[in-house]
Amino acid sequence: MANIDMFRREAADLLGTRGFTFDPELVEPWLTDWRGRYTGKAVGLASPASTEEVARFVTLCAAHDVPIVPQGGNSGMSGGATPDESGASVVLSLRRMNSFREVNAAARQITCDAGVVLQTLHDTVEMEGLRFPLTLGGKGSATIGGLISTNAGGTQVLRHGTMRAQVLGIEAVLADGTIFSCLVPLKKDNRGFDLKQLLIGSEGTLGIVTAATLRLLPEIAERRVAWIGLSSISKARELLLHCEKMVGDALEAFEIIPAHCLDSVLAYLPEARSPLAGANAWHALVELVAGSGETDRLDQLAEDMLQSALERDLIEDAVISTSEAQAEAFWQLRDSISPAERAIGPAMQHDISVPVARMPEFVETASSRIEERFPGTRAIGFGHLGDGNIHFHVLAPPGAVRGEWERSDGKVISAYVHDLVTDFGGSISAEHGIGQMKRDELGRLGDPVALGLMRSVKQALDPRGILNPGKLVPLAPGGSRP
Amino acid sequence: MANIDMFRREAADLLGTRGFTFDPELVEPWLTDWRGRYTGKAVGLASPASTEEVARFVTLCAAHDVPIVPQGGNSGMSGGATPDESGASVVLSLRRMNSFREVNAAARQITCDAGVVLQTLHDTVEMEGLRFPLTLGGKGSATIGGLISTNAGGTQVLRHGTMRAQVLGIEAVLADGTIFSCLVPLKKDNRGFDLKQLLIGSEGTLGIVTAATLRLLPEIAERRVAWIGLSSISKARELLLHCEKMVGDALEAFEIIPAHCLDSVLAYLPEARSPLAGANAWHALVELVAGSGETDRLDQLAEDMLQSALERDLIEDAVISTSEAQAEAFWQLRDSISPAERAIGPAMQHDISVPVARMPEFVETASSRIEERFPGTRAIGFGHLGDGNIHFHVLAPPGAVRGEWERSDGKVISAYVHDLVTDFGGSISAEHGIGQMKRDELGRLGDPVALGLMRSVKQALDPRGILNPGKLVPLAPGGSRP
Numbered sequence: 002m003a004n005i006d007m008f009r010r011e012a013a014d015l016l017g018t019r020g021f022t023f024d025p026e027l028v029e030p031w032l033t034d035w036r037g038r039y040t041g042k043a044v045g046l047a048s049p050a051s052t053e054e055v056a057r058f059v060t061l062c063a064a065h066d067v068p069i070v071p072q073g074g075n076s077g078m079s080g081g082a083t084p085d086e087s088g089a090s091v092v093l094s095l096r097r098m099n100s101f102r103e104v105n106a107a108a109r110q111i112t113c114d115a116g117v118v119l120q121t122l123h124d125t126v127e128m129e130g131l132r133f134p135l136t137l138g139g140k141g142s143a144t145i146g147g148l149i150s151t152n153a154g155g156t157q158v159l160r161h162g163t164m165r166a167q168v169l170g171i172e173a174v175l176a177d178g179t180i181f182s183c184l185v186p187l188k189k190d191n192r193g194f195d196l197k198q199l200l201i202g203s204e205g206t207l208g209i210v211t212a213a214t215l216r217l218l219p220e221i222a223e224r225r226v227a228w229i230g231l232s233s234i235s236k237a238r239e240l241l242l243h244c245e246k247m248v249g250d251a252l253e254a255f256e257i258i259p260a261h262c263l264d265s266v267l268a269y270l271p272e273a274r275s276p277l278a279g280a281n282a283w284h285a286l287v288e289l290v291a292g293s294g295e296t297d298r299l300d301q302l303a304e305d306m307l308q309s310a311l312e313r314d315l316i317e318d319a320v321i322s323t324s325e326a327q328a329e330a331f332w333q334l335r336d337s338i339s340p341a342e343r344a345i346g347p348a349m350q351h352d353i354s355v356p357v358a359r360m361p362e363f364v365e366t367a368s369s370r371i372e373e374r375f376p377g378t379r380a381i382g383f384g385h386l387g388d389g390n391i392h393f394h395v396l397a398p399p400g401a402v403r404g405e406w407e408r409s410d411g412k413v414i415s416a417y418v419h420d421l422v423t424d425f426g427g428s429i430s431a432e433h434g435i436g437q438m439k440r441d442e443l444g445r446l447g448d449p450v451a452l453g454l455m456r457s458v459k460q461a462l463d464p465r466g467i468l469n470p471g472k473l474v475p476l477a478p479g480g481s482r483p
Numbered sequence: 484m485a486n487i488d489m490f491r492r493e494a495a496d497l498l499g500t501r502g503f504t505f506d507p508e509l510v511e512p513w514l515t516d517w518r519g520r521y522t523g524k525a526v527g528l529a530s531p532a533s534t535e536e537v538a539r540f541v542t543l544c545a546a547h548d549v550p551i552v553p554q555g556g557n558s559g560m561s562g563g564a565t566p567d568e569s570g571a572s573v574v575l576s577l578r579r580m581n582s583f584r585e586v587n588a589a590a591r592q593i594t595c596d597a598g599v600v601l602q603t604l605h606d607t608v609e610m611e612g613l614r615f616p617l618t619l620g621g622k623g624s625a626t627i628g629g630l631i632s633t634n635a636g637g638t639q640v641l642r643h644g645t646m647r648a649q650v651l652g653i654e655a656v657l658a659d660g661t662i663f664s665c666l667v668p669l670k671k672d673n674r675g676f677d678l679k680q681l682l683i684g685s686e687g688t689l690g691i692v693t694a695a696t697l698r699l700l701p702e703i704a705e706r707r708v709a710w711i712g713l714s715s716i717s718k719a720r721e722l723l724l725h726c727e728k729m730v731g732d733a734l735e736a737f738e739i740i741p742a743h744c745l746d747s748v749l750a751y752l753p754e755a756r757s758p759l760a761g762a763n764a765w766h767a768l769v770e771l772v773a774g775s776g777e778t779d780r781l782d783q784l785a786e787d788m789l790q791s792a793l794e795r796d797l798i799e800d801a802v803i804s805t806s807e808a809q810a811e812a813f814w815q816l817r818d819s820i821s822p823a824e825r826a827i828g829p830a831m832q833h834d835i836s837v838p839v840a841r842m843p844e845f846v847e848t849a850s851s852r853i854e855e856r857f858p859g860t861r862a863i864g865f866g867h868l869g870d871g872n873i874h875f876h877v878l879a880p881p882g883a884v885r886g887e888w889e890r891s892d893g894k895v896i897s898a899y900v901h902d903l904v905t906d907f908g909g910s911i912s913a914e915h916g917i918g919q920m921k922r923d924e925l926g927r928l929g930d931p932v933a934l935g936l937m938r939s940v941k942q943a944l945d946p947r948g949i950l951n952p953g954k955l956v957p958l959a960p961g962g963s964r965p
Contacts, residue, residue: 107724108840152673163671166648179932188870189645189836190910191634191684192925193917193955196936198680202673219731242589249701249774250732292731298780354671358590388670428672435675443674450661454678454944461943462936473675 005044008065012047012091015057019097021047031075031092032084035142039080039437042088043070048097052172052180052211055093059209059467060178062091068470069093071205073147074118076139078352079436081151081204081472090470095146098211104129109217110169110186115146115210122215131217134161138336146210152202154432156254156335159387161218163432164201170214171197176207176463184214199458204434205469207462222293224253225303226328229310230281230318234259234382235361237285240315241387244287247306251299254288255387262338262383269341276331277318285316285386286335288328338383339392347397347404349411351418355427357389363425364391367418371395375414390431393418419446435473444475487526490547494529494573497539501579503529513557513574514566517624521562521919524570525552530579534654534662534693537575541691541949542660544573550952551575553687555629556600558621560834561918563633563686563954572952577628580693586611591699592651592668597628597692604697613699616643620818628692634684636914638736638817641869643700645914646683652696653679658689658945666696681940686916687951689944704775706735707785708810711792712763712800716741716864717843719767722797723869726769729788733781736770737869744820744865751823758813759800767798767868768817770810820865821874829879829886831893833900837909839871845907846873849900853877857896872913875900901928917955926957 012021022028023045033040044067049055062069068090072082084090098114099121105111106129113122119133119140126133137143137155147153149171153164161167170184183197200208231237237257244252260282267273277284289306291299303321310316322328342348355363368380377398382391395414397406419429423446435443444452452475459466459474494503504510505527515522526549531537544551550572554564566572580596581603587593588611595604601622604615619625619637629635631653635646643649652666665679682690713719719739726734742764749755759766771788773781785803792798804810824830837845850862859880864873877896879888901911905928917925926934934957941948941956 105840108838152677154671154673158671165677175932175936179935181932181936182930183933185908185910186838187836187908187910187913188839189636189640189867189872189913191636191912191914191916192910192929193933193937194685194689194940195634195647195680195683196933196940198677199940201677203676207676219728246701354669356590356668357670358587385671390671426667426669428667428669428674430673431669431671432673434673447674448664450657450663451665451675451678453661454657454663455675457943458676458678458681458940461939 008061008067009045011061012045012058015061016047016049016054020049020054021045028092031072031094034080034083035076036078039083041084041086043084044088044091046092046094048094050097052174055174055209055211056178056180058093059174059176063176063178063465063467066465066467067091068467069209070469071095071150071209073115073144073150074139074142076142077147077151077436078433079430079438081434081436081469082147083437085471093209095144095211101125102212105186106131108186110214111217112184112212112214113145114212115144117145119143119145119148126217127220130220132220133167133215134218135164135167138339145213145215149201149210149213150204151434154385154388154390156256156385158385159255160250160253165198167215168197168201168213169216171200171210172212173200173208173210176465176468181208184212186214202434204436204473206459206473207468209468219292221290223296223299224288224290224328225299226322226331227287227303227307228276228320228331229285229287229316230277230279231283231285232281232317234283234364236315237283237386238358238361240285240310243310243313243315244306247309248289248302251289251291251302252287253290254286256286256335256384257386258284258286258335258338258383259381261379261381262342263334265341265345266334266337269344270337273334276320279318281317286331342394342396345396346399347401347406347411349395349407349415351393351415352390352431352433353393353418353422353427353429354388354390354431355422355425357386359425360386360389360391363427364393367393367421370421371414371417374417375410378414388431416442437472440471440473440475447475490549491527493543494527494540497543498529498531498536502531502536503527510574513554513576516562516565517558518560521565523566523568525566526570526573528574528576530576532579534656537656537691537693538660538662540575541656541658545658545660545947545949548947548949549573550949551691552951553577553632553691555597555626555632556621556624558624559629559633559918560915561912561920563916563918563951564629565919567953575691577626577693583607584694587668588613590668592696593699594666594694594696595627596694597626599627601625601627601630608699609702612702614702615649615697616700617646617649620821627695627697631683631692631695632686633916636867636870636872638738638867640867641737642732642735647680649697650679650683650695651698653682653692654694655682655690655692658947658950663690666694668696684916686918686955688941688955689950691950701774703772705778705781706770706772706810707781708804708813709769709785709789710758710802710813711767711769711798712759712761713765713767714763714799716765716846718797719765719868720840720843722767722792725792725795725797726788729791730771730784733771733773733784734769735772736768738768738817738866739868740766740768740817740820740865741863743861743863744824745816747823747827748816748819751826752819755816758802761800763799768813824876824878827878828881829883829888829893831877831889831897833875833897834872834913834915835875835900835904835909835911836870836872836913837904837907839868841907842868842871842873845909846875849875849903852903853896853899856899857892860896870913898924919954922953922955922957929957
């Protein structure tokens with residue numbers, strides 16, 4: 002980079018005082034990811050107010066060779082929105098771009114800026130009698146642009162797919178400052194390569210998403226949430242197949258929770274209660290939904306499904322929510338697992354997927370091998386069984402020092418987990434992305450042909466490497482810049 | 484190219500006599516597209532029997548600089564699988580690769596070679612009590628590889644999406660002969676760019692699809708097909724919204740047919756009968772489906788939906804199929820429109836999409852403007868209203884000479900239609916792809932930023948331009964090779 006002062010002056014001229022700052026106090030909150038795992042430095046914080054400002058700012062950065070780290074809600078799980086420690090790059094926040102451009106209730110489509118927060122989107126479309134079928138724990142901070150850039154998942158993927166399935170169109174600023182405008186509300190469009198697919202999940206390394214057109218669904222009229230006690234994770238898999246067969250499209254979510262997680266949550270949330278009286282090795286949280294006028298059918302479906310599961314010896318015990326408050330309470334138990342486990346002590350958390358059919362075998366194999374090989378650890382898996390996606394946590398032995406353990410033993414354990422996942426034909430990142438956290442592991446374990454393709458595409462779309470360098474795309478063999 | 488004889492010898496050595504021929508009699512059938520619009524020449528016809536043979540053959544072609552034209556069932560609509568007239572390229576048929584690699588009924592996934600024919604796939608998964616939710620007129624010849632390469636649509640897109648939505652994993656041979664193997668049966672996988680998305684719909688210009696893992700759905704237990712008389716296309720759009728609201732996920736297809744098309748079909752199929760007694764300006768074919776045990780609910784849904792549509796004055800008349808034979812008969816009327824219209828005389832056929840809400844306005848505007856501007860022509864639109872995708876045909880004036888008219892007046896009319904579609908924010912290719920037929924029109928009307936991106940990606944993945952040159956990717960301004 003030629004001259005930091007000159008770049009800062011030009012950036013401030015371009016974006017104004019609300020749009021650009023290098024005041025350490027204002028910049029600092031955005032230099033650390035929310036989990037506190039990564040901290041970097043930056044030339045400044047840019048907060049453009051429009052797509053045109055983003056485009057002009059990217060052009061400026063390209064001219065000064067200043068790398069750009071795009072940032073949405075700063076609630077990513079893999080350090081993808083945190084700058085490195087060199088201090089050479091600039092953080093580009095999309096948070097000021099938070100307008101809705103068009104709501105088309107009849108077509109069930111909405112177009113909004115990248116900085117719109119997921120919860121705000123939910124609230125807005127609810128007022129139209131519609132819903133956006135993707136949700137996750139960080140909905141109060143996660144932005145649409147960030148969700149698209151990481152192809153976020155959540156608890157409704159089983160029925161509705163990941164963020165990719167919700168995106169009809171995209172607007173993005175490319176590495177040379179041109180605007181790729183593809184907010185096409187067309188259901189079918191076969192005009193060549195589907196370039197928006199390349200931007201979805203590319204974590205800001207190929208372009209900066211500035212707006213999107215998203216699909217919406219009719220509001221759910223009713224839901225029933227069942228909390229089910231199971232004797233093993235194999236039974237959970239059998240129950241899933243049983244559910245899919247019995248209730249079809251009414252199946253909205255299927256999550257599994259081991260006893261350890263429920264116990265941790267009950268200790269963490271003093272007001273919470275176990276839904277079932279007895280103790281069970283595993284639990285499933287199953288949500289069924291129906292449209293208006295189908296309440297009776299929904300009750301019948303839930304009843305029949307559980308009754309036949311009992312008769313087939315798939316489940317030990319079960320309770321169906323009788324009110325929306327109870328349904329919420331069940332979900333709160335599930336959503337509190339991560340903070341509850343964190344409160345216990347240090348842990349290595351792995352967001353992994355394997356073919357659904359092999360999930361029971363994976364969890365049992367991985368848990369016993371790890372606890373044997375790394376004495377004192379405790380390995381647990383919970384989450385989206387229906388998607389073949391488990392959050393596999395390894396808790397440190399008692400007495401381990403937070404911060405130190407993760408960097409030493411924890412790292413060895415993670416490599417071991419990733420090797421095992423790869424042996425099972427799985428993915429080391431199911432829904433959290435690669436960011437800076439898993440880039441080297443992707444380089445170590447990824448298919449060389451796929452990695453070569455990724456580098457070719459990166460080189461073609463960002464030849465100067467100014468878009469989120471150091472993230473996602475593994476270095477080429479020999480360590481040269483991808 | 485250095486030496487044709489040497490290339491042919493090496494190709495025959497590599498693939499054997501079943502795998503490579505340049506016997507004109509054997510090659511000729513594959514040098515013309517099935518619509519008879521394009522005819523080319525070729526160095527030979529390669530029919531490898533395995534992915535490894537494809538890879539070695541591509542390597543050979545790259546060494547000799549012989550361009551490759553991949554071909555599946557040769558039933559494409561845009562000339563994408565037909566070689567050019569230079570005779571410099573080789574046709575690579577995937578038809579010998581027609582094995583199923585794995586059927587996993589529990590996971591509802593199937594992995595098969597690219598040359599498997601769609602009808603064979605349907606028959607195979609049906610035996611497992613499952614279905615593949617994409618179908619189209621050419622199902623007896625269209626191959627899985629071709630359907631993926633063109634991101635094919637069909638009559639079930641409304642509910643289940645295009646081919647893209649059915650593909651879980653892909654195996655493909657790249658321009659340098661390496662094998663990109665991504666047949667991952669994972670429901671969630673966020674390890675970097677989703678490269679398979681780039682190959683889907685790329686018409687063989689970025690890689691040659693050799694196999695795929697596809698999602699399957701439970702078999703439909705029951706369906707009801709309603710044939711509905713309407714006074715205008717605007718009413719059809721209102722009826723669609725009404726259906727979406729009333730029957731939700733049970734809505735499987737929503738097609739529209741103008742009186743002219745029905746009359747043509749009734750003249751073309753001597754045994755066919757009009758489903759309704761009176762005459763109607765427009766018709767809608769609406770299919771509702773349900774799983775096992777829901778027959779009564781399905782009948783009730785269909786009855787309620789039509790009753791309330793009548794009360795709201797949306798429809799003129801309607802009949803619901805009372806048997807599978809009658810349902811098939813209704814669909815036969817719809818599926819016979821294309822051949823029936825072709826029998827009348829020359830026509831320019833446009834596979835276009837506009838935002839669903841603007842479709843009635845588009846059809847009315849385009850029809851009246853075209854019939855006024857090009858005296859003697861007749862413009863009609865029919866097809867997938869639910870997807871915003873209409874097949875918009877302009878029939879030649881009486882006496883026009885087939886072949887001549889398409890190349891002169893027809894071409895002017897098509898450009899006019901494409902301009903109008905672009906004005907409406909639509910796409911000049913909704914589901915048939917670009918191929919050689921629409922490449923120049925895409926170059927004329929496409930967004931320059933998107934076209935630039937396409938060329939960059941093409942250059943990155945196929946720097947020597949040996950994969951299906953002259954197809955899909957428009958020339959750069961100035962006419963240089965993309």
